Amino acid sequence: MHLFSLLTFAVFAAETILSPIPDNTPVVVPLPPKPDVSFGQITTAIPTPTLEATPSPTPTLIQTQKKSYTVAFLGDSMIDTMGSDLPAVQSKLSATYAATDFTLLNYGMGGTNIDDATGRISTFTSPPPDIVVLESCAYNPYPGESGIDRHWSALSNAVETLRSSIPGVKIIVAATIAPNSKVFGDGAPNIAFSTEDKISRTNTIKQYLDSTVQFARSQHLPLADAYHASLDGNGDGILTYINGGDHIHCSDDGRALFAQKVVSAIQPML
Numbered sequence: 085m086h087l088f089s090l091l092t093f094a095v096f097a098a099e100t101i102l103s104p105i106p107d108n109t110p111v112v113v114p115l116p117p118k119p120d121v122s123f124g125q126i127t128t129a130i131p132t133p134t135l136e137a138t139p140s141p142t143p144t145l146i147q148t149q150k151k152s153y154t155v156a157f158l159g160d161s162m163i164d165t166m167g168s169d170l171p172a173v174q175s176k177l178s179a180t181y182a183a184t185d186f187t188l189l190n191y192g193m194g195g196t197n198i199d200d201a202t203g204r205i206s207t208f209t210s211p212p213p214d215i216v217v218l219e220s221c222a223y224n225p226y227p228g229e230s231g232i233d234r235h236w237s238a239l240s241n242a243v244e245t246l247r248s249s250i251p252g253v254k255i256i257v258a259a260t261i262a263p264n265s266k267v268f269g270d271g272a273p274n275i276a277f278s279t280e281d282k283i284s285r286t287n288t289i290k291q292y293l294d295s296t297v298q299f300a301r302s303q304h305l306p307l308a309d310a311y312h313a314s315l316d317g318n319g320d321g322i323l324t325y326i327n328g329g330d331h332i333h334c335s336d337d338g339r340a341l342f343a344q345k346v347v348s349a350i351q352p353m354l
Contacts, residue, residue: 146180146181146183146354147183148181148183148184148354149354150184150214150354151183151184151185152184152185152186152187153184153185153186153187153214153215153354154186154187154188154189154211154212154213154214154215155173155186155187155188155189155213155214155215155216155217155350156189156191156208156213156215156216156217157170157188157189157190157191157192157216157217157219158191158192158201158202158204158205158216158217158218158219158242159191159192159201159217159218159219159220159221159258159260160192160193160194160195160196160197160201160219160221160223160224161192161193161194161195161223161333162192162219162221162223162260162261162333162334163190163191163192163219163260164190164192164193164194165192165194165333165334166190166192166334166339166342167190168190169188169189169190170188170190170343172336172339172340172342172343173188173342173343173346173347174186174188175343176340176343176344176347177347177350180347180351181354184354189208189209189213191204191207191208192219195224196221196224197221197224197225197226197238198220198221198235198238198239198242199238200221201218201219201221201242202238202241202242202245205242205245205246205249206249208249208250212249212250212253213250213253214253214254214353215253215254215255215256215350215353216246216250216253216254216255216256217256217258217308217346218239218242218243218246218255218256218257218258219258219259219260220235220239220257220258220259220260220292220293220296221292222235222259222260222289222292222293222296223260223263223289223332225288225289225292231288231292232291232292232295235292235295235296236295236299239257239296239299240299240303243255243257243303243305254306254353255305255306256305256306256307256308256346256349256350257296257299257300257303257305257306257307257308258296258307258308258309258310258342258345258346258349259293259294259296259297259300259307259308259309259310259311259312260293260310260311260334260342261310261311261314261321261325261326261334261338261341261342262289262290262293262311262312262314262315262320262321262322262325263285263286263289263290263320263321263326263332264286264320264321264322264323264326264331265282265283265286265287265320266282266320267282267323267326267331268282268285268286268331268332269282269285269330269331269332270330270331271328271329271330271331272329272330272331272332273330275330286320286321290311290319293311294311296311297309297311297312306349306350306352306353307349308342308345308346308348308349309345310338310341310342310345313341313345314338314341324337324338325337325338325341326338
């Protein structure tokens, strides 16, 4: 065969092989064979690659109307045990508003009700706070069946006292974490509640907390609601939010939850 004929045949053969498949011709793709090892075996057999560290993004600095704010917290031991300068709240504020200074004042006092908390308004330092967080004091309820109505009126009195004492003050109503009826008070000094007493006391506290939430909404006041966020599916407080020592006050997670709710409520005021 002549060289020219051989080349012609090769080109023709190549064109035949590379010619496109007509559009209406189905393409059959064979399925890949089933692997002999499991996915878990494959992933464990492959070494984890070493990734180069990437720099963390620069946090966005949210600008506020003022360069500094003073926030006072009123309540019972649920506020008192948050710490003198409420570090859980301060940490979240600093992370969000790095260019703004916040002075946090703790006016919580254990074993006191909402009336006692209102009385401490007169002890505020000068200059007065820009924002006041009024916690429910639900863990120190009034005696008797009419306590809920009395508590509602006392909350109203506290709000009016704040407004008359500090013109222009911003007020946040707060409901702290929920109690747990199964362990309430276990581990607390000089407390030995029966099962029935735990249920009765925690039910009362929940009623006060729920009433506090309703009060804030009815008065169109900003609300920091850690109560509903801390309930489990059975209507009890989630144990991770409750101090494992006395089973009453906030754990670290509970303080963080409360702080998150407070910071969210503060945001529109800044």
